[in-house]
Amino acid sequence: MPAPFDPIASPASQAPASRPSAPRPRRRRLARLAWCAALAGGVALAYAAYWWTEEVNTEKLRAAGAQRLEVYAASLENLLDKYDFLPHMLELDKDVLALLEHPADGARRQEVNDYLERLSRQAGSRIIYIVDLKGRTLAASNWRQKGSFVGDDIGFRPYLQNALRGRPSGFYGVGTTSGEPGYFYARGVHRAGRMLGVAVVKVNIEEQERGWVQGADKVMLADANGVLFLSSAPDWKYRTLRPLSAGVRAHLEQTRQYHHLPLPPLRIAQDEPRGDGTRVVAIGSPDGATAGAANAPRLLMQTRSLAPRQWTFIHLSDLSQVRASARAAALFACVAYGFLLLLFLYVRQRLKAKAQLQDANNNLELMVAERTSRLAHTTQSLMDEMAVRRQAEQQLHRTQNELYQAGKMAVLGQMSASITHELNQPLTALRTMADNAVLLFERGRMDEARQNLAKISQIVARMGGITGKLKSFARKSSADLAPASMHTAISNALVLVERRLELDKVAFTLDIPPADIYALCDSNRLEQVLLNLMSNALDALGTLERGAPRALAVSVARTPEAVLIRVADNGPGLSDEARGHLFEPFYTTKPQGEGLGLGLAISEQIIRDFGGSLRAEPADTGACFVIELKPASVKHDG
Known part of the structure; x- marks a missing residue:
């Protein structure tokens, strides 16, 4: 009986029927070795994919973590450096030096307590206190509180011991009196080269x-x-x-x-x-x-x-x-390797088929490759289009924010004269009082000098309030909406126009319920809209004849559906033409050079971004603008 036909072996290699087929066991061994090598290659490929993916993603995590650490370290250093000057500043205060020289002086102690309380509130620190050379606290900014530091013995604290040795230092610790953690700055207080005590500042870095x-x-x-x-x-x-x-x-x-x-x-x-x-x-x-x-x-x-x-x-x-990504990569490598292995077996099997089937297979693979290429090109085009659209949206958002900020700066520029006058008067008064204080000190009239200094402090606080409101108004605000107090927004806007109300002799009335009203908006941008409406009203009142009564009224009302803010004046009012183009950009009724016509357009866009509306209502005299916002509720603790 003849041996069965083997398609791999050549006809010459086939043995006669009477002799055993020697190549068959060898081919079986080679096949087993090939499968073992293929399995080992799959395992090695999966391990390599796992290791490479894990290393790449771990390096990305490491780079991102290192960048965050640098940012956090710089932020903490900036916060700590912010308060480093305070202990040195206390060394320059005469009352602090006098208290350290005369610790039994009760009146001096009270003056220093009040001074430290004001300084701590202005600087934003947690506590400021003065310690004598024995480690006993003589005065502290928290003297009013139940856990006052006054009289405490803190000689065991390392930061105090280092300061007494002439080494200014910082120290983080949990307060033994209040139980609150904080960072302590300590510096010796000297006079004529002699140490009198130590000034300590505690700040919250939590x-x-x-x-x-x-x-x-x-x-x-x-x-x-x-x-x-x-x-x-x-x-x-x-x-x-x-x-x-x-x-x-x-x-x-x-x-x-x-x-x-x-x-x-x-x-x-x-x-x-x-x-x-x-x-x-x-x-x-x-x-x-x-x-x-x-x-x-x-x-x-x-x-x-x-x-x-x-x-x-x-x-x-x-x-x-x-690790999940690495496992997915290993699994993908196994699947891809298995697919390639199956593809190899498939191609090997197809090579044994007829030539016509081989040609059809080659054509099919070419079609798949072309379709894959076209699909990849289409996908890339869609991704590029999405990226361009996102960039355009981001640019539009930035342009809107810059336009809002430019509107703020334009209003502040128009108000610069009245603000300068508002600051020049207290500056002149400060100079005069400072000169008087020098004369009073020279003549030994200490009580009058203290009164003079107290008035100077009040004037400085008033100027700080004005500049603080200007700084808060001028800063860029975010687009996030939150409950905002109408009392606060109107009060902040009035601070920037009150001087102009006095100079133009405008009778101002405010009608607002005693209980605070909250609306869903951005407080800083709402103040910008209010300031623009009040400035426009004052400009309109300025066109009235000399001696004519001028009035500006602001009212706030809340309904279940909305919060309504009305700004009305008794000026010349709005013409029919002006009402038709009221919120169009670059349309203005002011003389050339006094306005760009962007104020109402920007204000209307801001209120629309809040989900509200800005409109002009008919009035018997003058003009009346109404801001309609969504109401918001605020939960109070306790």
Whole structure:
């Protein structure tokens, strides 16, 4: 009986029927080796895809984390440097020096308490206090509060000891009296080369946590002992990176830096160093819900030193998504490899078929490649079109914001004369009172000099209020809507026009309920609209004959559906032509050079962005504009 036909072997290699077929076992071994090599190649490809994807995504996380650490470090340094001058400033105050020289002077102590209270409120610090050489607090800005520092003995604090040795220093700790954490600045107070005491400023840096990463990634700040005193994860705050030694705990107990907090260590279940200086760690849940390294999420740890304070910023990036991407890449590599392997077997099988079928297969592959290319080109074109459209929308949004800001600057420019006059009068008064204060000091009339200085402080506070309102009005605002107080918005706008009301002798009336009314809008942009409407009304009143009565009225009312703000004057009013073009850009009834005709157009666009409307209502005399906004409610604590 003849041997069966083998399509792979050549006819010459076929053995006679009476002899065994020797190449068959060899071909089987080669086939098994080929399948093993193919399987090993698939495993190696999957591992390489997993490793490469994990490394690339981990490097992206590392770069993003390093950038965030630089931003957080710069923000914290800026905040700390902001208050560095305050202790030195106290050294220049005569009352502070007098109190340190005469600590038993009760009247002087009260004056310094009041001064520190005002200074702390103006500077935005938490507490400012004066300490004598024995570590006893003589005066403090919180003297009115129940937990006043006055009379406390803080000689054990390291920052005070360093300052008494002539080394100004900073110190983070939890207050032993109030229990509130903060950063302490301490500097010696000298007179004629002799140290009289120490000035200490405490500021709150906890607000930095609010701007840190929230969600899977975490940011922490550790001191030289590894204590985490700031953390975007509240459960990890006041924990340690490693167990504290007995000596360190004794030192912390002595200085009461963390006021008897237990300071337990983090449950670090895994810690693996990487070649780029980062580490992969697994931190268990503080409450023990996550047990062991098997269930704890893997995190990429990056550090950034904050010299010379010996602090360390720590950024933890969640590697779960990185590992998921790596697994997906490995799975895709396996699928692709399997597809290629099947394609190879398919092509090999097709090579054994007829030539006509081979040609048809080649044509089909060419068609698939062309269709894939066209589809890729179409997809890329759509993506490019979407990118161009997004850029156009962003440019339009930026242009609108710049137009709103230009409208603000135009209004401020028109009001510059009255604002300059408003500031020149108190400046002249300040100069005169300062000269008088010098004469009173020389003549020893201290009580009158204090009264003079108190008046100077009041004038400076008034000027600060004016410039503060100008700064708040001129700043760029966001497009986010939130409940805004109508009392506050109208009050802020009136501050910028009250001088003009006095100069033009305009009778102003405000009709608003005692209870505050809130509307859904951006307060800064609403003030811009109110200021524009009141400025237009004052311009219209300026066209009246000399001696004619001038009146400007603002009223606020709330209905269940809307908040209505009316701005009315008794000026010449609006013509029919003006009403038809009222909110068109570049249309103005003012003389050439006194207006661009953009104020009402910008105001109408701002109110429309709030979801409201701006319109002109008929009036018996003058003009009346009505702002309609959506009402908002505000929840009050307590």
